[in-house]
Amino acid sequence: MLYTMFVLNRTKLTIIIQMKKGLKNLAKYPLYILSLLPFRVLYVIADLLYFVLYYIVKYRRNVVHDNLKNSFPEKNEQELLDITKKFYVNLVDTMVESLKMASMTRACVLKRLVITNTSEIRQFYDQGRAVIIVTAHYGNWEWGTPIIASVYPEPVMVVYKPVANKNFEAILNGWRSRFGGIMVPMKQTLRAILSCKSKTFAIALVGDQTPVRHEAHYFTDFLNQRTAIFLGVEKIAVKTNMPVIYAHLNRLKRGYYDCTLTTLFENPKDTKLYEITEGHTQFLEQIIRKRPEMWLWSHRRWKFKEEDV
Structure with missing residues:
Protein backbone atom coordinates (compact mmCIF):
# COMPACT_ATOMS: atom_id res chain seq x y z
CA MET A 1 0.00 0.00 0.00
CA LEU A 2 2.73 2.45 0.98
CA TYR A 3 4.72 1.45 -2.09
CA THR A 4 1.70 2.05 -4.32
CA MET A 5 1.15 5.52 -2.81
CA PHE A 6 4.85 6.31 -3.31
CA VAL A 7 4.66 5.30 -6.97
CA LEU A 8 1.49 7.33 -7.52
CA ASN A 9 2.95 10.44 -5.86
CA ARG A 10 6.16 10.08 -7.84
CA THR A 11 4.14 9.73 -11.04
CA LYS A 12 2.15 12.88 -10.20
CA LEU A 13 5.39 14.75 -9.53
CA THR A 14 6.83 13.60 -12.85
CA ILE A 15 3.69 14.71 -14.69
CA ILE A 16 3.79 18.14 -13.02
CA ILE A 17 7.46 18.59 -13.92
CA GLN A 18 6.79 17.60 -17.53
CA MET A 19 3.82 19.98 -17.69
CA LYS A 20 5.99 22.85 -16.43
CA LYS A 21 8.65 22.04 -19.03
CA GLY A 22 5.94 21.92 -21.68
CA LEU A 23 4.61 25.35 -20.68
CA LYS A 24 8.13 26.76 -20.75
CA ASN A 25 8.76 25.38 -24.24
CA LEU A 26 5.34 26.59 -25.36
CA ALA A 27 6.59 30.14 -24.78
CA LYS A 28 10.24 29.57 -25.65
CA TYR A 29 10.00 28.24 -29.20
CA PRO A 30 7.51 30.76 -30.63
CA LEU A 31 9.64 33.56 -29.18
CA TYR A 32 12.74 32.05 -30.78
CA ILE A 33 10.99 31.82 -34.16
CA LEU A 34 9.84 35.44 -33.79
CA SER A 35 13.42 36.48 -33.01
CA LEU A 36 14.51 35.16 -36.42
CA LEU A 37 12.66 38.01 -38.12
CA PRO A 38 14.95 40.71 -39.60
CA PHE A 39 15.51 43.81 -37.49
CA ARG A 40 13.52 45.95 -39.93
CA VAL A 41 10.45 43.74 -39.41
CA LEU A 42 10.92 43.73 -35.63
CA TYR A 43 10.99 47.53 -35.65
CA VAL A 44 7.68 47.59 -37.53
CA ILE A 45 6.32 45.46 -34.67
CA ALA A 46 7.92 47.91 -32.23
CA ASP A 47 6.12 50.82 -33.90
CA LEU A 48 2.82 48.98 -33.48
CA LEU A 49 3.64 48.21 -29.86
CA TYR A 50 4.40 51.88 -29.27
CA PHE A 51 0.95 52.86 -30.55
CA VAL A 52 -0.76 50.22 -28.41
CA LEU A 53 1.19 50.92 -25.21
CA TYR A 54 1.11 54.71 -25.43
CA TYR A 55 -2.27 55.52 -26.98
CA ILE A 56 -4.51 52.53 -26.22
CA VAL A 57 -3.28 50.73 -23.10
CA LYS A 58 -1.61 53.92 -21.76
CA TYR A 59 0.88 51.70 -19.97
CA ARG A 60 1.99 53.45 -16.77
CA ARG A 61 1.71 56.86 -18.38
CA ASN A 62 0.84 58.47 -15.05
CA VAL A 63 3.91 56.88 -13.43
CA VAL A 64 6.15 58.09 -16.26
CA HIS A 65 4.73 61.62 -16.15
CA ASP A 66 5.04 61.94 -12.37
CA ASN A 67 8.59 60.57 -12.36
CA LEU A 68 9.66 63.00 -15.08
CA LYS A 69 7.87 65.99 -13.53
CA ASN A 70 9.49 65.39 -10.14
CA SER A 71 12.91 64.78 -11.67
CA PHE A 72 12.85 67.83 -13.97
CA PRO A 73 10.78 70.55 -12.28
CA GLU A 74 12.39 73.11 -14.58
CA LYS A 75 10.80 71.58 -17.71
CA ASN A 76 7.37 72.57 -18.99
CA GLU A 77 4.58 70.14 -19.94
CA GLN A 78 5.47 70.11 -23.63
CA GLU A 79 9.09 69.24 -22.87
CA LEU A 80 7.95 66.46 -20.54
CA LEU A 81 5.58 65.15 -23.22
CA ASP A 82 8.39 65.04 -25.79
CA ILE A 83 10.59 63.05 -23.40
CA THR A 84 7.69 60.74 -22.57
CA LYS A 85 7.01 59.83 -26.20
CA LYS A 86 10.72 59.24 -26.88
CA PHE A 87 10.87 57.06 -23.78
CA TYR A 88 8.11 54.78 -25.07
CA VAL A 89 9.93 54.47 -28.40
CA ASN A 90 13.06 53.40 -26.54
CA LEU A 91 11.04 51.00 -24.38
CA VAL A 92 9.50 49.08 -27.29
CA ASP A 93 12.82 49.06 -29.16
CA THR A 94 14.43 47.53 -26.08
CA MET A 95 11.69 44.91 -25.98
CA VAL A 96 12.17 43.72 -29.57
CA GLU A 97 15.96 43.97 -29.36
CA SER A 98 15.91 41.86 -26.21
CA LEU A 99 13.80 39.29 -28.07
CA LYS A 100 16.38 39.30 -30.87
CA MET A 101 18.99 38.07 -28.36
CA ALA A 102 17.43 34.61 -28.66
CA SER A 103 18.94 34.14 -32.12
CA MET A 104 21.62 36.83 -32.56
CA THR A 105 25.03 35.54 -33.59
CA ARG A 106 28.23 36.69 -31.94
CA ALA A 107 29.17 38.52 -35.15
CA CYS A 108 25.86 40.38 -35.07
CA VAL A 109 26.44 41.41 -31.45
CA LEU A 110 29.92 42.72 -32.25
CA LYS A 111 28.58 44.66 -35.24
CA ARG A 112 25.73 46.34 -33.42
CA LEU A 113 27.32 47.12 -30.06
CA VAL A 114 30.90 48.34 -29.97
CA ILE A 115 32.95 48.86 -26.81
CA THR A 116 34.88 52.06 -27.46
CA ASN A 117 37.68 51.39 -24.93
CA THR A 118 38.19 47.69 -24.27
CA SER A 119 41.50 48.42 -22.51
CA GLU A 120 39.60 49.88 -19.52
CA ILE A 121 38.83 46.35 -18.31
CA ARG A 122 41.79 44.61 -19.92
CA GLN A 123 44.28 46.62 -17.85
CA PHE A 124 42.91 45.03 -14.66
CA TYR A 125 42.68 41.55 -16.15
CA ASP A 126 46.36 41.85 -17.08
CA GLN A 127 47.08 42.59 -13.40
CA GLY A 128 45.20 39.43 -12.42
CA ARG A 129 42.30 41.41 -10.92
CA ALA A 130 38.59 40.77 -11.26
CA VAL A 131 36.31 43.76 -11.84
CA ILE A 132 32.81 44.98 -10.99
CA ILE A 133 30.84 46.38 -13.92
CA VAL A 134 27.99 48.71 -12.97
CA THR A 135 25.29 49.77 -15.39
CA ALA A 136 21.64 50.90 -15.20
CA HIS A 137 18.26 50.51 -16.84
CA TYR A 138 19.38 52.86 -19.58
CA GLY A 139 19.35 52.45 -23.36
CA ASN A 140 19.20 48.70 -23.96
CA TRP A 141 20.72 47.32 -20.78
CA GLU A 142 19.91 43.76 -21.86
CA TRP A 143 22.59 43.90 -24.57
CA GLY A 144 25.32 44.65 -22.04
CA THR A 145 25.99 41.05 -21.05
CA PRO A 146 26.27 39.65 -24.61
CA MET A 157 28.83 36.79 -13.83
CA VAL A 158 25.54 38.66 -14.16
CA VAL A 159 23.64 39.43 -10.98
CA TYR A 160 19.88 39.36 -11.45
CA LYS A 161 16.82 39.86 -9.29
CA PRO A 162 14.61 36.73 -9.40
CA VAL A 163 11.03 37.29 -10.55
CA ALA A 164 7.81 35.47 -9.70
CA ASN A 165 7.35 34.02 -13.21
CA LYS A 166 10.08 31.37 -13.27
CA ASN A 167 9.34 30.30 -16.86
CA PHE A 168 9.89 33.84 -18.13
CA GLU A 169 12.98 34.17 -15.90
CA ALA A 170 14.47 30.98 -17.35
CA ILE A 171 13.84 32.12 -20.92
CA LEU A 172 15.32 35.58 -20.37
CA ASN A 173 18.35 34.21 -18.51
CA GLY A 174 18.89 31.76 -21.36
CA TRP A 175 19.10 34.67 -23.80
CA ARG A 176 21.41 36.65 -21.53
CA SER A 177 23.85 33.76 -21.08
CA ARG A 178 24.10 32.61 -24.69
CA PHE A 179 27.66 33.89 -25.13
CA GLY A 180 29.02 32.75 -21.79
CA GLY A 181 27.36 34.93 -19.17
CA ILE A 182 26.86 33.20 -15.83
CA MET A 183 23.56 34.14 -14.20
CA VAL A 184 23.78 34.67 -10.43
CA PRO A 185 20.72 35.35 -8.20
CA MET A 186 21.20 38.54 -6.18
CA LYS A 187 21.36 36.82 -2.79
CA GLN A 188 24.10 34.44 -3.98
CA THR A 189 26.45 37.14 -5.26
CA LEU A 190 29.15 36.99 -2.58
CA ARG A 191 29.16 33.21 -2.59
CA ALA A 192 29.67 33.19 -6.36
CA ILE A 193 32.53 35.70 -6.11
CA LEU A 194 34.30 33.78 -3.35
CA SER A 195 34.06 30.59 -5.41
CA CYS A 196 36.08 32.33 -8.14
CA LYS A 197 38.68 34.10 -6.00
CA SER A 198 42.20 34.28 -7.43
CA LYS A 199 40.67 34.20 -10.94
CA THR A 200 40.08 37.06 -13.36
CA PHE A 201 36.43 37.65 -14.13
CA ALA A 202 33.81 40.38 -14.27
CA ILE A 203 30.66 40.63 -12.23
CA ALA A 204 27.93 42.87 -13.67
CA LEU A 205 25.31 44.61 -11.56
CA VAL A 206 22.47 47.02 -12.34
CA GLY A 207 23.16 49.87 -9.94
CA ASP A 208 19.75 51.57 -10.03
CA GLN A 209 17.77 48.65 -8.61
CA THR A 210 15.27 49.71 -5.96
CA PRO A 211 15.85 48.03 -2.60
CA VAL A 212 12.85 46.55 -0.82
CA ARG A 213 11.57 48.70 2.02
CA HIS A 214 13.26 46.77 4.87
CA GLU A 215 16.61 46.93 3.02
CA ALA A 216 16.44 50.67 2.27
CA HIS A 217 19.27 51.69 4.57
CA TYR A 218 20.65 54.59 2.55
CA PHE A 219 19.00 57.55 0.80
CA THR A 220 20.66 60.18 -1.35
CA ASP A 221 19.68 63.06 -3.65
CA PHE A 222 19.07 61.64 -7.12
CA LEU A 223 17.17 63.50 -9.84
CA ASN A 224 15.87 66.10 -7.37
CA GLN A 225 14.42 63.49 -5.03
CA ARG A 226 15.50 61.62 -1.93
CA THR A 227 16.09 58.15 -3.29
CA ALA A 228 16.73 54.76 -1.70
CA ILE A 229 19.91 53.25 -3.15
CA PHE A 230 20.85 49.60 -3.15
CA LEU A 231 24.22 49.21 -1.38
CA GLY A 232 25.24 45.95 -3.04
CA VAL A 233 27.84 47.47 -5.36
CA GLU A 234 29.68 49.19 -2.54
CA LYS A 235 29.53 46.22 -0.17
CA ILE A 236 30.99 43.86 -2.75
CA ALA A 237 33.62 46.34 -3.91
CA VAL A 238 34.93 47.14 -0.43
CA LYS A 239 34.93 43.49 0.64
CA THR A 240 36.82 42.29 -2.46
CA ASN A 241 38.70 45.47 -3.52
CA MET A 242 37.57 44.84 -7.10
CA PRO A 243 37.76 47.97 -9.31
CA VAL A 244 34.37 49.51 -10.06
CA ILE A 245 33.82 50.25 -13.76
CA TYR A 246 30.73 51.95 -15.15
CA ALA A 247 29.36 50.70 -18.49
CA HIS A 248 27.42 53.38 -20.37
CA LEU A 249 25.42 51.95 -23.29
CA ASN A 250 24.56 54.80 -25.64
CA ARG A 251 22.05 54.38 -28.48
CA LEU A 252 23.49 55.66 -31.77
CA LYS A 253 20.43 54.74 -33.82
CA ARG A 254 17.92 51.92 -33.92
CA GLY A 255 19.76 48.66 -33.29
CA TYR A 256 23.20 50.23 -32.88
CA TYR A 257 24.99 51.21 -29.68
CA ASP A 258 28.38 52.01 -28.32
CA CYS A 259 29.55 51.19 -24.83
CA THR A 260 31.97 53.43 -22.95
CA LEU A 261 33.72 52.02 -19.87
CA THR A 262 34.78 54.38 -17.07
CA THR A 263 36.75 53.34 -13.99
CA LEU A 264 35.08 55.02 -11.03
CA PHE A 265 37.12 53.42 -8.23
CA GLU A 266 40.37 51.55 -8.75
CA ASN A 267 40.91 50.61 -5.09
CA PRO A 268 37.55 50.51 -3.29
CA LYS A 269 39.15 49.65 0.07
CA ASP A 270 40.58 53.17 0.15
CA THR A 271 37.16 54.83 -0.15
CA LYS A 272 35.00 56.40 2.54
CA LEU A 273 31.64 55.04 3.63
CA TYR A 274 29.02 55.52 0.88
CA GLU A 275 31.57 57.11 -1.46
CA ILE A 276 31.15 54.34 -4.04
CA THR A 277 27.36 54.44 -3.80
CA GLU A 278 27.33 58.20 -4.28
CA GLY A 279 29.87 57.90 -7.09
CA HIS A 280 28.00 55.52 -9.37
CA THR A 281 24.63 57.14 -8.56
CA GLN A 282 25.75 60.65 -9.46
CA PHE A 283 27.54 59.33 -12.55
CA LEU A 284 24.24 57.85 -13.72
CA GLU A 285 22.38 61.09 -13.06
CA GLN A 286 24.77 62.98 -15.33
CA ILE A 287 24.10 60.42 -18.08
CA ILE A 288 20.32 60.62 -17.63
CA ARG A 289 20.26 64.42 -17.76
CA LYS A 290 21.91 64.36 -21.19
CA ARG A 291 19.37 61.94 -22.72
CA PRO A 292 16.53 61.41 -20.23
CA GLU A 293 14.37 59.41 -22.64
CA MET A 294 16.84 56.51 -22.46
CA TRP A 295 16.16 55.68 -18.78
CA LEU A 296 13.39 53.36 -17.49
CA TRP A 297 10.84 55.93 -16.30
CA SER A 298 7.99 53.40 -16.07
CA HIS A 299 9.68 51.82 -13.05
CA ARG A 300 8.17 52.84 -9.68
CA ARG A 301 11.54 54.11 -8.49
CA TRP A 302 10.18 56.34 -5.73
CA LYS A 303 7.42 54.13 -4.35
CA PHE A 304 8.30 54.88 -0.72
CA LYS A 305 9.75 57.87 1.11
CA GLU A 306 12.68 58.15 3.47
CA GLU A 307 10.39 58.97 6.39
CA ASP A 308 8.38 55.79 5.74
CA VAL A 309 11.31 53.47 6.34
Missing part, protein backbone atom coordinates in the same frame (compact mmCIF):
# COMPACT_ATOMS: atom_id res chain seq x y z
CA ILE A 147 28.80 42.28 -25.66
CA ILE A 148 31.00 41.89 -22.56
CA ALA A 149 30.91 38.10 -22.91
CA SER A 150 31.66 38.36 -26.64
CA VAL A 151 34.64 40.70 -26.35
CA TYR A 152 36.43 39.25 -23.32
CA PRO A 153 37.26 35.55 -22.86
CA GLU A 154 37.15 35.92 -19.06
CA PRO A 155 33.91 34.80 -17.35
CA VAL A 156 31.13 37.32 -16.79
